[in-house]
Amino acid sequence: MRDRGIGSGGALAWFFQRLTGILLVPIVLVHLLTMHNWTAHGLPWAEVAARLSNPYWKVLELTFLVVALYHGLNGLYAVLQDYVRRPGWRLTCYSLVTLAGLVLLAFGVVTVVGFPRAELLQSVAQSATP
Amino acid sequence: MQRTFRIFRFNPAEDQEPRYETFTIEVQESWTILDALNEIKWRHDGTLTYRRSCRHGICGSCAMMINGVNDLACEKQVAQIRGTITIEPLKSFPIVRDLLVDQERFFENLRLVKPWLIARTPPPTDKERLQSPEARKLLDGTWQCILCGACTSSCPVFWDNDNFLGPAALLKAFRYVADSRDEGLDARLEALDSKYGVWRCHTVFNCVEACPKALNPTDGIVQLRRRLISEKL
Numbered sequence A: 001m002r003d004r005g006i007g008s009g010g011a012l013a014w015f016f017q018r019l020t021g022i023l024l025v026p027i028v029l030v031h032l033l034t035m036h037n038w039t040a041h042g043l044p045w046a047e048v049a050a051r052l053s054n055p056y057w058k059v060l061e062l063t064f065l066v067v068a069l070y071h072g073l074n075g076l077y078a079v080l081q082d083y084v085r086r087p088g089w090r091l092t093c094y095s096l097v098t099l100a101g102l103v104l105l106a107f108g109v110v111t112v113v114g115f116p117r118a119e120l121l122q123s124v125a126q127s128a129t130p
Numbered sequence B: 001m002q003r004t005f006r007i008f009r010f011n012p013a014e015d016q017e018p019r020y021e022t023f024t025i026e027v028q029e030s031w032t033i034l035d036a037l038n039e040i041k042w043r044h045d046g047t048l049t050y051r052r053s054c055r056h057g058i059c060g061s062c063a064m065m066i067n068g069v070n071d072l073a074c075e076k077q078v079a080q081i082r083g084t085i086t087i088e089p090l091k092s093f094p095i096v097r098d099l100l101v102d103q104e105r106f107f108e109n110l111r112l113v114k115p116w117l118i119a120r121t122p123p124p125t126d127k128e129r130l131q132s133p134e135a136r137k138l139l140d141g142t143w144q145c146i147l148c149g150a151c152t153s154s155c156p157v158f159w160d161n162d163n164f165l166g167p168a169a170l171l172k173a174f175r176y177v178a179d180s181r182d183e184g185l186d187a188r189l190e191a192l193d194s195k196y197g198v199w200r201c202h203t204v205f206n207c208v209e210a211c212p213k214a215l216n217p218t219d220g221i222v223q224l225r226r227r228l229i230s231e232k233l
């Protein structure tokens, strides 16, 4: 019986790939210009710390984290689907990609939310106050 | 004028491996590739096998790979190509013999998208199901498909994925989905909105380059996607 791939259509995966792709354009630009600052003065720790203690910057970096992870891993899974044909192996790939996503997300969230360490509590308190 | 043709030969009943055979023949200025193949078959080697019927680009029988590009043998002119002309069967279909391929998978995919008008509304009793000229115009670029398979066999996703419907079937689906008289989107969803339907296309655009009728299957696929997404949201 021919596998028609019914069910997991891929409409949402396709749609969110486009959506995240569009979001990534401005976010990556801002990220590159601020975090990969190649101008003369380099990237002092204090500058990064100052920026990341601002909740708006944190929200931006967290958005970047989620959007980039989704876009990258969803794209990777789309490519894998072209090469991996056995349903069992596909499920394995899907699980590994999802797991990688979750682990990287956890690392990312801890890094962004908890940076800079000394001001962790303060910044959490800041972003919690309406 | 002498021209050299390097032709893919394979007879699964006898040959272990495909091989290429070279024929140098006298051709006329105005000949198509099909004329040259006929000349070879009729005067040089009667065992050369290929499919053709109408010899004027309408039946879709004679699609093959000519110097690496899918085209209709009966439309491609010998004079359009310089040097040796290599002729091979359409990629990714099982070879029956020489340039003749088994297109069953291609037609099975076509059947899956239900390529006919699906209408629940009963037709008017006094006239045909009419359509405005504007609505009819929307179908231009879809109905001209002659089902030759040049696009589908040029698609890398189709080469690699046994279940992908391929550009021809998807363009045909779009031809009906875009038809103002058709009410069959639901009936086609199972095939279209699947892992092997519109979402599998990677917009490689090979199909657009391959189509001998200058149609744009990728555009049809993208419009189908838009329709499916707006249907979902």
Ligand code: FES
Binding pocket: B051, B052, B053, B054, B055, B056, B057, B058, B059, B060, B061, B062, B063, B072, B073, B074, B075
């Ligand atoms: S023979 Fe009919 S399309 Fe070429």
